[in-house]
Amino acid sequence: MQKRTTLEPFVWLLFSAGGVLAALVLPAFVFLFGLAFPLGWLSAPSHEHLLAVLRHPVTRVGLFLVCTLALIHAAHRLRYTLYDGLQIKHLYEVVNPICYGAAVVGSAAAAYLLFVAL
């Protein structure tokens, strides 16, 4: 079996970190902005408050890490799900760039939004 040069151990570390961050932080976020605020269970914070929070350098860096790692986590898992679910493991040269490429695009968007647009 020909051994491809593999970055797999490194990607797995990123995948694991992304899984932990996604599990810790995203549920609370989606609960608040996806359910609690629109349904009126809690009142949404003011725009000034959010702007101040988001502009803080710690928040910017923290959110960038969460977004990038969570996207890599999702891309990695989706890649293997496509392998096992659609049985296209042999098409790895197409599937891998699509999955990780999407994660890279998302991370670039996150970087722009968090460090330039804000």
Place this chain on the structure above:
Amino acid sequence: MNPPPTSYTEFHPRWYRSPVSAYWWLRSGTYLAFILREISSVFVAWAVVYLLLLVRAVSRGSGGYRDFLDLSANPGILFLNLVTLFFLAFHAVTWFNLAPQAMVVHAGGKRVPGVWIAASNYTMWAVATVVVVWIILG
């Protein structure tokens, strides 16, 4: 009585290889739970997109922020986020429960029981949730 006609037995064994069904994951509850766990990754990606939509909305001033809040009240988006929350919780629970199998921690020459590792994960989750809520609500 006539003897049966002679025939040569094939030398190569004809092994039968069953094809794997495209629906192998429907064969058992544990396979289905595994696929659902993997599908949660799609909803993790959506949660990140939603987060970035919020950041973009806030950067566009209070008008942009109000538009985002209106969008979040849209019934389709509301339903999507409800499903997302379920899958995010499913991801978190399965992740924290499986972590002890991947990480064997030794302390003072003995193995830390897996339950403690899972418990510390859940504690971290509770703390992180409180911190996130506190930061957002202000």
Place this chain on the structure above:
Amino acid sequence: MADRITLQVVRYRPEQDAEPTSQEYDVPCPKDWVVLDGLNYVKDQLDGTLSYRWSCRMGICGSCGMTVNGQPKLTCATFLADYAPGPVRVEPLRNFPIVRDLVVEMGDFMRKLPTVKPWIVRKEEKPLAEGEYRQTPQELDEYKQFSMCINCMLCYAACPVYGLDPNFVGPAAIALAQRYNLDSRDQGARERLDLLSDHEGIWGCTFVGECTRVCPKHVDPAGAIQRYKLTAALDWLKGFFLPRGAR
């Protein structure tokens, strides 16, 4: 309480069949009979042409693995009465080619196993005069669970990754590699890591966990593989940040 039960057994005779078929047998069902007892009754009393593997009938040789009602099981450890009133479907072990009836071809595993070097690898043997290799109970506990493997192949039958990609090294082989990696007498961890840190080695595993669920000896191959992934990843980091000589 039924005292008879129907077995629906897969038959495949390569000299006359193009595909496996199913045949029913009515067997007694005393409360202490296992599926293997039912199959032995079929072979002795009803149909001597049925082919299947078995040996110790007590869950230690690993020969009698088959699919019972869709689940990989040791037929010597699966009670018939648990399936009353039946019928009980007995099929060959999944993910392996079928040779005949309930007999599967295990050559793939037998070829993969030696590649992971499942033996103590030493750079230098201790001279006899220095005595035996000693091991504390704690050092034994590190690998004991993984040494319980009886090579029954139920984990390969349960693993969807192996089912979809027969090049995957598989749960038992990797668990056995870990059994030696974690043995304090062994010095072969580097060789095994270089071999198994591969797309068809540990990185092929997606932690379905089905292998651990079906293992009759509670080996937990899924846990072995995830721990191995962490070891390999940390080793990769060390290799990235430190030059090879310093390792």
